[in-house]
Amino acid sequence: MRTEHDSLGSLSVPRNAYYGIHTVRARDNFSGTSYLNDHELIKNYLKVKLACVRANQQAGNWKNKHIPAAISQACQDLLTNFDKYVDEFALPAIQGGAGTSTNMNVNEVIANHAVEILGGKKGDYQLVNPNDDVNKSQSTNDTYPTAGHLTLIQLTGALLQTLEEVIATIERLAFQNSETLKMGRTQLEDAIPTTFGRSFGAYASLLARDLKRLKVSRSELLTIPLGGTAIGTSLTATHDYLTFVIGELRKITLLPVQRCEDLVDGVQNTDEYVHLSNTYKSLAVDLSKICNDLRLLGSGPQDGLGELNLPQRQAGSSIMPGKVNPVIPEFVTQISYQVIGHDTTITMASEAGQLELNAFEPVMFFDLFDDARLLNSALRTLNDHCLKGITVNKKRCRQMVETSAEAATALSPLLGYETVSQLIKEALREQRPIRELVGNRLSGSQLDKALSPKAFFVK
Structure with a gap:
């Protein structure tokens, strides 16, 4: 184990862990859920951190140029080999603090990997600091x-x-x-x-x-x-x-x-x-x-x-x-x-x-x-x-249309609403197809045209 401290005190952190004290506190505080941070969220957070370190580098915000180079390399390595480091980011997704725990988890993992790149040991934040360096010009907000x-x-x-x-x-x-x-x-x-x-x-x-x-x-x-x-x-x-x-x-x-x-x-x-x-x-x-x-x-x-x-x-x-x-x-x-x-x-x-x-x-x-x-x-x-x-x-559909009294609605323009209403009532009462009940009111061709598929939709 290694010992890390923050404004609340000191805690032990596994010696080989890339995460740090903030991650340990978050895992303890929000342990009531099994839902962990989305892997794609972490990958995109790493991209944000990479953009930030490059922007700070262009802005000349480091005296020691080795620090931004190490942070940049750490971000790229974590993205490229994400599956290797995925357990370092195992933090509850639903958390207090508006996402601060997630931000600090990412900062710590990047910082400790950058420390390794510079030849140091995990937790040596004199070389690369999660807040002052990885989080430079940024906030969780x-x-x-x-x-x-x-x-x-x-x-x-x-x-x-x-x-x-x-x-x-x-x-x-x-x-x-x-x-x-x-x-x-x-x-x-x-x-x-x-x-x-x-x-x-x-x-x-x-x-x-x-x-x-x-x-x-x-x-x-x-x-x-x-x-x-x-x-x-x-x-x-x-x-x-x-x-x-x-x-x-x-x-x-x-x-x-x-x-x-x-x-x-x-x-x-x-x-x-x-x-x-x-x-x-x-x-x-x-x-x-x-x-x-x-x-x-x-x-x-x-x-x-x-x-x-x-x-x-x-x-x-x-x-x-x-x-x-x-x-x-x-x-x-x-x-x-x-x-x-x-x-x-x-x-x-x-x-x-x-x-x-x-x-x-x-x-x-x-x-x-x-x-x-x-x-x-x-x-x-x-x-x-x-x-x-x-x-x-199709056979079932055709059968239902042909035996449905409501299909007679298409006959209203030819026979009138009242007549068709009576035909529908009769069809339902006697369980007979509407075609049989129309009788000689319409010719066969008129009936076929009125009840054809094309009669029921206008293009």
């Missing part, structure tokens, strides 16, 4: 949200790609079934016939709007508070450092990031996380709606609607032989509920921010990271294990 933004940009980008694939699959289903007639329903009651082309097309349009909203939310995250240091004042940051640091981060991340126009606002307010959470929630709600439809349309197989054939993925009962459940839509719907619940947490955490800083960014980031991954998983599973294998039971 600006670096933690910046790393969070980079992570959300990355995760939302992956989500967008998967969502585009799902939309493409649904559009293919719409094209393949453009003239496949089915009964439309409102309030779960028969309405008028429509086509599966239209139904699938509506799903594609719905998800396309989600795609647009996600793109807007992602673009907002490109504005970062880096350079704001403590509460957005830029205290301890030099003018030259502020000039260089955003450009350095752009080079490292290849992202068009830009600094907040108002750094005080950028550090204390978290409305962009609420907006992003709302777009995640909107997508979750829409996915659940679509999956509920798929379950209804595929219900049966004998005594349900049975209009869609969903891929059979696994046996559905421990007691009923041959039963198959719609497990993929059920999986997606449950993920949707989780994301919707997270939105409440994020809303309350954002609202709870007080004065110049929001202390609750850790739980917001934790839930937002989880949302992006959950939704990505849900979309990919839905696409690969359900949507791509869906087929339409």
Whole structure:
């Protein structure tokens, strides 16, 4: 063991650990959770630290040029060989202190690796200090949200790609079934016939709007508070450092990031996380709606609607032989509920921010990271294990349309609303097809034209 000290006293730290006393305190203080910091958050934090050390180096903020060189090399090595050092960053994700524990954990690991590079022993902070050197010109207030933004940009980008694939699959289903007639329903009651082309097309349009909203939310995250240091004042940051640091981060991340126009606002307010959470929630709600439809349309197989054939993925009962459940839509719907619940947490955490800083960014980031991954998983599973294998039971759909009294709505322009109402009542009472009841009121060609698939949609 080695002994390290801070303003609260001294603690023992494992001799070979790259982390230090702040990490030990955090692990002890927040030990009630098994949720650890996201690996992508740490990688992006390392990129932020690399940008900061390079900016400080350009600004001439070290007399000893070996220190920034060692810090820069340490950041790059930790990024390149992250799996080797991953346990050094094992810190609870949900923590008090607005992310200070995470920032100091990263500072300590970088510092001790830089100390090694300079030939020293871990804990020899005379060579490279976690606060004075690695954290130079920075604060948790600006670096933690910046790393969070980079992570959300990355995760939302992956989500967008998967969502585009799902939309493409649904559009293919719409094209393949453009003239496949089915009964439309409102309030779960028969309405008028429509086509599966239209139904699938509506799903594609719905998800396309989600795609647009996600793109807007992602673009907002490109504005970062880096350079704001403590509460957005830029205290301890030099003018030259502020000039260089955003450009350095752009080079490292290849992202068009830009600094907040108002750094005080950028550090204390978290409305962009609420907006992003709302777009995640909107997508979750829409996915659940679509999956509920798929379950209804595929219900049966004998005594349900049975209009869609969903891929059979696994046996559905421990007691009923041959039963198959719609497990993929059920999986997606449950993920949707989780994301919707997270939105409440994020809303309350954002609202709870007080004065110049929001202390609750850790739980917001934790839930937002989880949302992006959950939704990505849900979309990919839905696409690969359900949507791509869906087929339409055209015989069943045709039968339901032909025996539905409400299909007679198309006859209203020819026979009048009152006459058609009486025909529908008669059809329902006698359980006879509407065609039989029309009799000689219309010719065969008129009836065929009025009840053809093209009669139920206008292009």
